[in-house]
Amino acid sequence: xxxxxWIPNYDTNSEFSLANIPFGIITTRDDPAPRAAIAIGSSVxxxxxxxxxxxxxxxxxxxxxxxxxxxxDTLAQPTLNAFAQLGRPVHRVVRxxxxxxxxxxxxxxxxxxxxxxxxSKALLHQRDxxxxxxxxxxxxxxxxxxxxxxxxxxxxxxxxENALQPNYTHLPVGYHxxxxxxxxxxxxxxxxxxxxxxxxxxxxxxxxxxxKLDIELELGCFIAKPNDIGEAVSVxxxxxxxxxxxxxxxxxxRDIQTWEYVPLGPFNGKNFASTISPWVVLADALEPFRTNAxxxxxxxxxxxxxxxxxxxxxxxxxxxxxxxxxxTTTIGRTSSKHLMWSFPQMIAHHTxxxxxxxxxxxxxxxxxxxxxxxxxxxxxLEMNEGGKKEILLYxxxxxxxxxxxxxxxxxxxxxxxGQKVGFGSCVGRIYSAAQR
Amino acid sequence: xxxxxWIPNYDTNSEFSLANIPFGIITTRDDPAPRAAIAIGSSVxxxxxxxxxxxxxxxxxxxxxxxxxxxxDTLAQPTLNAFAQLGRPVHRVVRxxxxxxxxxxxxxxxxxxxxxxxxSKALLHQRDxxxxxxxxxxxxxxxxxxxxxxxxxxxxxxxxENALQPNYTHLPVGYHxxxxxxxxxxxxxxxxxxxxxxxxxxxxxxxxxxxKLDIELELGCFIAKPNDIGEAVSVxxxxxxxxxxxxxxxxxxRDIQTWEYVPLGPFNGKNFASTISPWVVLADALEPFRTNAxxxxxxxxxxxxxxxxxxxxxxxxxxxxxxxxxxTTTIGRTSSKHLMWSFPQMIAHHTxxxxxxxxxxxxxxxxxxxxxxxxxxxxxLEMNEGGKKEILLYxxxxxxxxxxxxxxxxxxxxxxxGQKVGFGSCVGRIYSAAQR
Numbered sequence: 001x002x003x004x005x006w007i008p009n010y011d012t013n014s015e016f017s018l019a020n021i022p023f024g025i026i027t028t029r030d031d032p033a034p035r036a037a038i039a040i041g042s043s044v045x046x047x048x049x050x051x052x053x054x055x056x057x058x059x060x061x062x063x064x065x066x067x068x069x070x071x072x073d074t075l076a077q078p079t080l081n082a083f084a085q086l087g088r089p090v091h092r093v094v095r096x097x098x099x100x101x102x103x104x105x106x107x108x109x110x111x112x113x114x115x116x117x118x119x120s121k122a123l124l125h126q127r128d129x130x131x132x133x134x135x136x137x138x139x140x141x142x143x144x145x146x147x148x149x150x151x152x153x154x155x156x157x158x159x160x161e162n163a164l165q166p167n168y169t170h171l172p173v174g175y176h177x178x179x180x181x182x183x184x185x186x187x188x189x190x191x192x193x194x195x196x197x198x199x200x201x202x203x204x205x206x207x208x209x210x211x212k213l214d215i216e217l218e219l220g221c222f223i224a225k226p227n228d229i230g231e232a233v234s235v236x237x238x239x240x241x242x243x244x245x246x247x248x249x250x251x252x253x254r255d256i257q258t259w260e261y262v263p264l265g266p267f268n269g270k271n272f273a274s275t276i277s278p279w280v281v282l283a284d285a286l287e288p289f290r291t292n293a294x295x296x297x298x299x300x301x302x303x304x305x306x307x308x309x310x311x312x313x314x315x316x317x318x319x320x321x322x323x324x325x326x327x328t329t330t331i332g333r334t335s336s337k338h339l340m341w342s343f344p345q346m347i348a349h350h351t352x353x354x355x356x357x358x359x360x361x362x363x364x365x366x367x368x369x370x371x372x373x374x375x376x377x378x379x380x381l382e383m384n385e386g387g388k389k390e391i392l393l394y395x396x397x398x399x400x401x402x403x404x405x406x407x408x409x410x411x412x413x414x415x416x417x418g419q420k421v422g423f424g425s426c427v428g429r430i431y432s433a434a435q436r
Numbered sequence: 437x438x439x440x441x442w443i444p445n446y447d448t449n450s451e452f453s454l455a456n457i458p459f460g461i462i463t464t465r466d467d468p469a470p471r472a473a474i475a476i477g478s479s480v481x482x483x484x485x486x487x488x489x490x491x492x493x494x495x496x497x498x499x500x501x502x503x504x505x506x507x508x509d510t511l512a513q514p515t516l517n518a519f520a521q522l523g524r525p526v527h528r529v530v531r532x533x534x535x536x537x538x539x540x541x542x543x544x545x546x547x548x549x550x551x552x553x554x555x556s557k558a559l560l561h562q563r564d565x566x567x568x569x570x571x572x573x574x575x576x577x578x579x580x581x582x583x584x585x586x587x588x589x590x591x592x593x594x595x596x597e598n599a600l601q602p603n604y605t606h607l608p609v610g611y612h613x614x615x616x617x618x619x620x621x622x623x624x625x626x627x628x629x630x631x632x633x634x635x636x637x638x639x640x641x642x643x644x645x646x647x648k649l650d651i652e653l654e655l656g657c658f659i660a661k662p663n664d665i666g667e668a669v670s671v672x673x674x675x676x677x678x679x680x681x682x683x684x685x686x687x688x689x690r691d692i693q694t695w696e697y698v699p700l701g702p703f704n705g706k707n708f709a710s711t712i713s714p715w716v717v718l719a720d721a722l723e724p725f726r727t728n729a730x731x732x733x734x735x736x737x738x739x740x741x742x743x744x745x746x747x748x749x750x751x752x753x754x755x756x757x758x759x760x761x762x763x764t765t766t767i768g769r770t771s772s773k774h775l776m777w778s779f780p781q782m783i784a785h786h787t788x789x790x791x792x793x794x795x796x797x798x799x800x801x802x803x804x805x806x807x808x809x810x811x812x813x814x815x816x817l818e819m820n821e822g823g824k825k826e827i828l829l830y831x832x833x834x835x836x837x838x839x840x841x842x843x844x845x846x847x848x849x850x851x852x853x854g855q856k857v858g859f860g861s862c863v864g865r866i867y868s869a870a871q872r
Contacts, residue, residue: 139575158699166633167633167695173700175610175703179615207737207738207788257788263590263609264609267610271789272665272791302642350704353705353707354709361616384712421535
């Protein structure tokens, strides 16, 4: 099948290749109403414009078997929740239809490719679209499935004896995060003020801007199909409940977290902001990149047995730190395969007692670090070995934690040229707690 | 001022007195569209019917200074979020206007009291209204401000040495709960299945229905006025961010919780369901019942200093357990004054780092127990002294934790006859994990 698109300036090396087709929410100068779009190369296809401009006949040909008025209605909404709720069988048809429209030398090419009026309405350059949060996020749950991270941080907080609790290999440990402070890539991040125990000997905390502002490199997973309260989702059915994936930077103030988190878990150390990338990569786009999760030698409870080992994805992940002066250093390189628990396992565990997951709910993987050296780690806390070592940057600079003016960019992609599937970037710049 | 209403069958002993006027969301047989109402005595006043039937002139007289079309729009919505967002100054005027309409012998009485057509449209008996969740709850945060509970449970989980962590008296400890599983009073509660470590010696968990299903008696607080991300709410301004209060039963599976909660806090042990009472008692209705919080001898950080001691409410709280056979025993009697932290302090702490609270967000106080004997406690875990003693019930029955078929009812009220302010009941009946 041709991997080329007729789209102007289509670069086969793009991470928004024909094999991707990620969904997002855009506004434009001409139309300030948020609506659905996909990314292709350096372009954006406005799906509201597409579905309102083409006649029912053509749309039925492109998206066979789909309720077209219903589809058009979901694509005109300000979030992707209603589209997600249509379910994966519909997402498959819609993604394939869009691929057919955009691929060179198919019978579908004329529908959009040779319709100058429609192209002028629906195709735009990415720089002319403003991205918004793709989903209205009802609840956000952050797991802790990155084994190497959990172990390394456990050692720092509780020593090697208690680094991993006895439950760690029996269940995907997670906690409820804060949905209201999830922001889309590009939103500036204010350094949080918090209670901090500067000197444990004094037992007297202070209230100050965090001195240990950190990142957490995570993969985020959006729920498509909801489950009713009281109804567990089996691990085998869980795949069909997944809409797609984003990059997630779960900003963390380590000094605030250390003082507050016992006994009920992280709170203000995490709830000031979490950044996600704007394009949702559909679950089907990642299927070719399956690989084995970290081996878990524990005999699992039945509800967590997947009957497959290739339950995670090998997405190359990178963390860039850009200083206020503009020097960029890639400070971390790892892969999303370094998880001990898969998202289907997280969903099966989350719903085991009957907790309802709604369309648009977000699950975080937990910080992802590799098994190797400091260059493979997904948080500064691990790179600086608990605050003890400096992370060297270009421009003769160095960090232990983030400085005001620093910008952190997460990137993730997989696949070869022509078939690349990537997330775009997940960016946040820190500004001072004092700045109003 | 007259404390009598002209409402038919008005009982001056009602907890929905003229001094209360709590807000809720109803549907009726004739009109299945959810909409706002208030409770008065054993009646309900449909506020959508009221504001759409009266002319602008009369409404302006009753609710002076309020944007009437905007008010009418918020009262016709399926949740109280938009009404809450109008802010406390508007809530004050609206509550007073409704009191004037309903009070005997005022110039306002004829507007509703002598308008038979309007009465037939807007006044109904409580049994003819179905109650719904009053708010669309974006995020739910559960605090731990019940000092006596925190201490007693801390002893059980970690021993007397570590019962309260060093942070407990410095900040209101809290964690993020699950918003999707909050249900309105009357919703049946399925016993959750979960991973449980039955025998710690074996280190091998099982997956079973919880054997230690418990309640938590809490006061819930709804947010009215939102704050922007990055903007802290000062403790002095926090009162104006409060919409009102409900009773909250934060159902807890202690065996699931014990195994899962280290190191990131409670998860499946709590997220299967939380029940709230349907009527939101506005913050102003509780003003007369202020009293001092539990004394905290720790020197507080500036952002937590309220400059007043009467920062909590003395609401009499009761817990009833009704067996499947229908025998009811009041197993707990306490007061909402047994908190070491006030809701304004919780709000100031929650937003200190910039976390946005949205209109409709729910804060739980944490379980409320008195300082006295087992009869003053807000959870079975405390009443049964960590599972060691039976709680005796009428009908020659007894419990350590809840049985299938048990119904738990929370009640709360304050004030003398004629001026009573109460919450109605917060009810949930347990059904078996095996039942489909």
